[in-house]
Amino acid sequence: MLGYSGAVTREQDLLAVDALGRIHIFELKKDTADEQSMFQLVSYLTGRPPDDEHWVRETVAHTLWHGEQEIASRLAGLVARRSTKTLRTAKSRRVAGGHVPHRERLEARLNKLTELANEQTELGLSPRTFREISRSLLEEGFGRRWNGPLQAPREVLDEVAGRKMPPHWRLGRTEPGIVIWMVAPNIKRALRAAQPLIERGLGIRCVSMDLREVVGGREWSIEVAEPADQVEDWAMADAFSRLLVEIANQHLEKCPGAASRLTLKVRSASVPWAQGKGRGDLGWKAAGNASIECYVRNRCIQWELYNHWWTEGQALKIRRPLLQLCDELRKEHPRTWSWSPDDPADQSNRAFVQGAVALANAFYRGLVEIGAFDVDPWAYWMPSAPR
Numbered sequence: 001m002l003g004y005s006g007a008v009t010r011e012q013d014l015l016a017v018d019a020l021g022r023i024h025i026f027e028l029k030k031d032t033a034d035e036q037s038m039f040q041l042v043s044y045l046t047g048r049p050p051d052d053e054h055w056v057r058e059t060v061a062h063t064l065w066h067g068e069q070e071i072a073s074r075l076a077g078l079v080a081r082r083s084t085k086t087l088r089t090a091k092s093r094r095v096a097g098g099h100v101p102h103r104e105r106l107e108a109r110l111n112k113l114t115e116l117a118n119e120q121t122e123l124g125l126s127p128r129t130f131r132e133i134s135r136s137l138l139e140e141g142f143g144r145r146w147n148g149p150l151q152a153p154r155e156v157l158d159e160v161a162g163r164k165m166p167p168h169w170r171l172g173r174t175e176p177g178i179v180i181w182m183v184a185p186n187i188k189r190a191l192r193a194a195q196p197l198i199e200r201g202l203g204i205r206c207v208s209m210d211l212r213e214v215v216g217g218r219e220w221s222i223e224v225a226e227p228a229d230q231v232e233d234w235a236m237a238d239a240f241s242r243l244l245v246e247i248a249n250q251h252l253e254k255c256p257g258a259a260s261r262l263t264l265k266v267r268s269a270s271v272p273w274a275q276g277k278g279r280g281d282l283g284w285k286a287a288g289n290a291s292i293e294c295y296v297r298n299r300c301i302q303w304e305l306y307n308h309w310w311t312e313g314q315a316l317k318i319r320r321p322l323l324q325l326c327d328e329l330r331k332e333h334p335r336t337w338s339w340s341p342d343d344p345a346d347q348s349n350r351a352f353v354q355g356a357v358a359l360a361n362a363f364y365r366g367l368v369e370i371g372a373f374d375v376d377p378w379a380y381w382m383p384s385a386p387r
Contacts, residue, residue, distance in 0.1 A: 001014060001015075001016045001141070002015050002016055002017060002056060002059060002060050002063070002160070003015045003056075003059035003060050003062065003063035003064075004063055011044055011047075011059070012025035012026060012027060012041070012044045013026050013027055013028045014026035014028070015056065015059045017056060018179075018241075019241075019242065019245050020241045020242075020244070020245050020264065020266065021177065021264070022177055022178065022179055022203075022241075022266075023052060023055070023056065023177060023178045023179070024178075024179045024180075024181060025041070025044055025045075025178065025179075025180050025181070026180075026181040026183060027040065027041040027044075027180075027181070027182050027183070028183050028184070029182070029183070029184035029185075030184070030185070031184065031185060031186065032184060032185070032186040032189065033182050033183075033184035033186065033187045033189065033190035033206070034189040034190060034193075035189055035190065035192075035193040037182065037184070037190050038182060038190040038193040038194050038204075039193070041180055041182055042180070042197070042202075044180075045178060045180070052177060053161075056161075057157045057161070060157055060160055061150070061153055061157060064138075064142065064150070064156070064160075065149050065150055065153075066102075066106060066147075066149050066150075067134075067138060067145065067146040067147055067149075067150070068131055068134045068135055068138060068145055068146065068147045069103070069106040069107070069110070069147055070106065071134035071137060071138065072110055072127065072130040072131045072133070072134040073106060073109050073110045073113055073130075075130045075133055075134060076110055076113035076114050076116075076117050076125075076127075076130045077113050079113075079117035079120065079121060079125070080113050080114075080116035080117040080119075080120055081120060082113060082116055087109055087112060087113065089105070089108040089109055089111075089112050102149070107127075110127050110130065110131075111127055114126060114127050114129075114130065120216065121216065121218065123218075142156075142159070142160050142163065143159055143160075143163045144156070144159065178203060179203040179204075179205060180202075180203065180204050180205070181204075181205050181206075181207065182194070182204070182205070182206045182207070183206075183207050183208075183209050184208065184209070185208060185209065185210040185211075186208065187206040187207065187208050190206055191206040191227060194206060198230075205226075205230070205234060206227060207224065207225070207226050208223075208224070208225040208226070209222065209223070209224050209225075210222070210223045235341065236296065236341045237266060239341040239342075239344070240266070240280055240294075240296055240301075240339075240341065241266050241280070242344070243339070243349060243352065243353055244264055244266065244280050244282060244294075245264075246353050247282060247353055247356045247357050247360060248262060248264060248282060250353065250357045251282070251357050251360040251361060251364070254357070254361050255360075255361055255364050255365065257368075258284060258364050261284040261285045261286070261373070262282070262283075262284060263281070263282075263283045263284065263285060263289075263291070264280070264281065264282055264283075265279075265280065265281040265283075265291075266279075266280050279293060279294065279295050279296065280293075280294045280296070281293050281294070281306070282294075282356075282360055283306065284364060284367065284373075285377075286367065286372055286373050286375065286377075287310070287315050287318075287372075287375040287376060287377050287378070287379040287380055288307075288309030288310045288315050288379075288380045289306065289309055290305075290306060290307055290310075290322075290363070290367055290372060291305075291306040292304075292305060292306070292356070292359060292360060292363060293305075293306050294356070299338055299339065299340070299341075300336055300337070300338055300339070301336070301337045301338075301339050301352060302335060302336050303335065303337075303356075303359070305326045305329060305330070305363065307322055307323070307326055309380060310322050310380075312380050312381070312384075313379055313380045313381055313382045313383060313384055314375070314376065314379040314380075314382045314383070314384060315375060315379040315380045316384055317375075318370065318371070318372055318375055321370040322367075322370065322372060325363070325366040325367070325370060328366075329359065329362055329363055329366070332362070333355065333358065333359045333362070334355060337351065337352040337355055337356070338351075338352070339352045
């Protein structure tokens with residue numbers, strides 16, 4: 001989890017990044033999520049910055065700019081059940097004699113919210129309690145703590161990216177690179193509105209979560225229900241994604257030169273044209289691209305080599321050696337692997353990863369050897385060279 005909406009920006013409620021590099025955005029509703037709620041969530045995708053990494057960094061900066069002070073106030077507001085955006089104190093804006101520094105305004109807000117939290121819970125909380133919790137959250141989640149505002153935001157954001165993301169990973173490598181979540185007690189209308197988008201491959205997950213207060217400020221009950229017909233697809237896609245990341249990591253250990261070219265794609269099992277239960281691609285950026293396509297069929301994974309884009313323009317000159325390379329790889333490597341989506345430690349998964357890594361290494365090294373990466377990136381569209 002990297003950020004949440006706040007007073008600086010009103011966007012998705014929560015934003016997170018997973019091990020595959022996919023961005024997850026969450027919209028939370030306290031009652032019913034309807035068609036308008038779903039359209040609101042999808043609108044965040046159309047309004048986001050074109051650079052996914054910039055989007056994540058901007059959200060992190062908005063969330064953490066005042067560090068301990070801001071998080072402590074947010075925690076106190078949650079306990080007090082009061083919005084920190086609308087709360088006003090004597091020092092909220094200006095008082096007689098001039099402008100009040102932002103630090104003092106934050107301090108006054110935390111004191112007021114702590115007072116309201118104690119009225120709600122009778123727990124005898126203090127501002128220091130919320131600060132201590134916020135410090136531990138900063139250290140655990142972001143590797144350091146500070147009492148805002150950020151003096152060196154780029155340095156902190158680099159640290160956050162390095163801590164949260166795999167060491168050689170970059171945002172935006174996955175397609176689709178975004179999973180969106182709608183969470184509310186009643187999601188029926190939102191799920192119905194999302195169905196056409198889900199069928200077109202957009203990663204939308206609707207979850208019913210009902211939170212009820214049993215003892216004021218002290219005890220709650222939480223009930224979670226997910227669409228039964230979709231949960232299996234989510235679990236299978238996520239299990240396969242984790243294996244794909246493992247394959248990519250091991251491939252880059254043996255072929256570090258592939259790091260600047262590597263791409264990953266995960267297709268939902270809900271996409272009508274996807275074969276079986278989904279599809280995943282591991283490939284490399286080149287003229288027309290080259291990749292290994294894996295088709296997931298329950299307990300079986302089949303693969304094919306993607307190369308048909310090398311059939312036009314000046315890219316034709318690489319076609320013959322490329323087809324020969326692909327024929328050799330098909331003969332040398334098993335065409336089908338078994339796997340277990342339910343048990344990550346299953347031996348079949350280890351065999352699949354080892355086999356896929358060997359195939360990826362051989363394909364990449366073969367592409368280097370035949371000069372596939374030396375072809376002009378626009379060669380597919382450029383007129384064929386005269387014979």
